[in-house]
Amino acid sequence: MHHSESVLRANWIKSKLSWTALLMLLATQVCEASTTIFDMNEIQDTGTLETEVLQGWHSVPGPVATRQKLVTINVGDLWKGQEYRVPVRMVVPENQKAKGFHLTGGSTPSRLNLDTKPSRFERELLNSGVGLVFTVVQEPGSYGQRAMAAAASKRFAETLDPHYKIQYWAWPATLMRAITTAYAETDHFEKGKVAVSGSSKNGASPSMAILHDDRMTAVHATVSPIWDSPLRLCDRKAWDELESQPGRRGIFSGGNFGPEFNRAALAAGHTWPDLQKFTSDIADDVFISRNLDQLRQRNVEMLFHPGTHDSVAYDLAWGGANHPDIPVYLGANTGHGKRGHPQREHDQQNKAAFLLKHFFPEQMSGTLLSPPEVKHSIEDGALRVMIKFPGKSPAESGRIWWMFDRAPDGSPAYLSELIPNENVSEMQYDPTLNAWTAKIPIKPGVSRVDFFSNHRKTIRHKNESYATYLSSPYTRVQLDN
Numbered sequence: 001m002h003h004s005e006s007v008l009r010a011n012w013i014k015s016k017l018s019w020t021a022l023l024m025l026l027a028t029q030v031c032e033a034s035t036t037i038f039d040m041n042e043i044q045d046t047g048t049l050e051t052e053v054l055q056g057w058h059s060v061p062g063p064v065a066t067r068q069k070l071v072t073i074n075v076g077d078l079w080k081g082q083e084y085r086v087p088v089r090m091v092v093p094e095n096q097k098a099k100g101f102h103l104t105g106g107s108t109p110s111r112l113n114l115d116t117k118p119s120r121f122e123r124e125l126l127n128s129g130v131g132l133v134f135t136v137v138q139e140p141g142s143y144g145q146r147a148m149a150a151a152a153s154k155r156f157a158e159t160l161d162p163h164y165k166i167q168y169w170a171w172p173a174t175l176m177r178a179i180t181t182a183y184a185e186t187d188h189f190e191k192g193k194v195a196v197s198g199s200s201k202n203g204a205s206p207s208m209a210i211l212h213d214d215r216m217t218a219v220h221a222t223v224s225p226i227w228d229s230p231l232r233l234c235d236r237k238a239w240d241e242l243e244s245q246p247g248r249r250g251i252f253s254g255g256n257f258g259p260e261f262n263r264a265a266l267a268a269g270h271t272w273p274d275l276q277k278f279t280s281d282i283a284d285d286v287f288i289s290r291n292l293d294q295l296r297q298r299n300v301e302m303l304f305h306p307g308t309h310d311s312v313a314y315d316l317a318w319g320g321a322n323h324p325d326i327p328v329y330l331g332a333n334t335g336h337g338k339r340g341h342p343q344r345e346h347d348q349q350n351k352a353a354f355l356l357k358h359f360f361p362e363q364m365s366g367t368l369l370s371p372p373e374v375k376h377s378i379e380d381g382a383l384r385v386m387i388k389f390p391g392k393s394p395a396e397s398g399r400i401w402w403m404f405d406r407a408p409d410g411s412p413a414y415l416s417e418l419i420p421n422e423n424v425s426e427m428q429y430d431p432t433l434n435a436w437t438a439k440i441p442i443k444p445g446v447s448r449v450d451f452f453s454n455h456r457k458t459i460r461h462k463n464e465s466y467a468t469y470l471s472s473p474y475t476r477v478q479l480d481n
Helices: 003-034 120-127 146-159 170-184 201-212 236-243 262-267 272-286 292-297 316-322 350-359 412-416
Strands: 052-060 066-079 082-093 098-104 131-135 189-199 218-222 301-305 373-379 382-388 399-404 424-426 428-430 435-441 448-461 464-471 475-478
Touching: 066 146, 066 170, 082 098, 082 120, 082 170, 098 120, 098 170, 098 350, 120 131, 120 350, 131 170, 146 262, 170 189, 170 201, 189 201, 189 350, 201 218, 201 272, 201 292, 201 301, 218 350, 262 272, 301 350, 316 475, 350 448, 350 464, 373 475, 382 448, 399 435, 435 448
Parallel strands: 098 131, 098 189, 189 218, 218 301
Antiparallel strands: 052 066, 066 082, 082 131, 373 382, 382 435, 399 424, 399 448, 428 435, 448 464, 448 475
């Protein structure tokens, strides 16, 4: 072989090896990019639902006549041989297909056995051709599956495999498989918007599912996680501060996306670096805050009610500082087991207005508020606050709430020490500033002030008015003493 031929052959081999290496690298990257908690092809596979019909399609009379069907489905296997089955009830108008539907997991197997009697708001949806789908996102122990739930928790603590954790896999998958179930009923549903709502686990589960399932178009979630704060990501400095606080901490405060599993995982032999790697790896799969760009590109609509004193949504100060553009309504002194401040907004109708606006934007008069900008300054012993909405202020009112020296996020005192009855004031609208203003007198000796404001906007659907409220970002101001 001539020298020139040897060079050509060597270069050809080198080129081939380079291309092989490049292709292997790309294949690895594609594999890594597609690795997720859910296989969406499986989620949308009607052939694996293993549907069992408990009640076939039948007419149900009432103020709005409907057709309803009750089935159970196989969400999938928690582990080999362990099915996760749930009931699904579907409701459509009597004389037409439903186009899209409102979905929630906030029911129980016993309730779903009975025909649904739609609420006033649900009748509005049905009258305009939107269906209803109900399933069960509840602790399995509440309906006789305690042993399965305990076994799943044990497997997760030992492996840190999110597929075994019911909060990470089974509950969001339940909602997504319910969509697959409804859309398999082609004589009763056609593709449309799918809005999901709920509280607690039924707020967290759709907030996670909507990141993976682009059939979902809106989420309204109450007292549930929103953002990837340091506590949720097992940051040791944040955890050291939390554990240094006096009082008894509940099992949810500090948890990543539900009950705190740190102790069980550490007892099973894992380390803090293991926990940090797990929470870092899973963050993109569970937190709204990590997916805002893709959600907005999909035109997903969102509204969250985290509560101001909630054991699950326990990180308001961090969330307000880092994600002021996520729309929230903060009911003063609300959360799991909390009664609320006596002056909270009792006429608030956010959920109904949000869902009606999502399904029927052309039928609505008025739009929902967008998160405002917050400015503050300290003058003459007072904290002066200015809240400014985009454009000419569309808000109809302003009310500000505050606390002095509130304990750190998630701590026992953070959850138990409520906003005092007197720490609330009506704001004034200043047309020259196009802003809502207020003044908070600073008590001697305090080191910080937490505050937020709530603003009303009335919108109409047909002949009904709905009072909606949006909050300014929760703000913590450190004072120089």
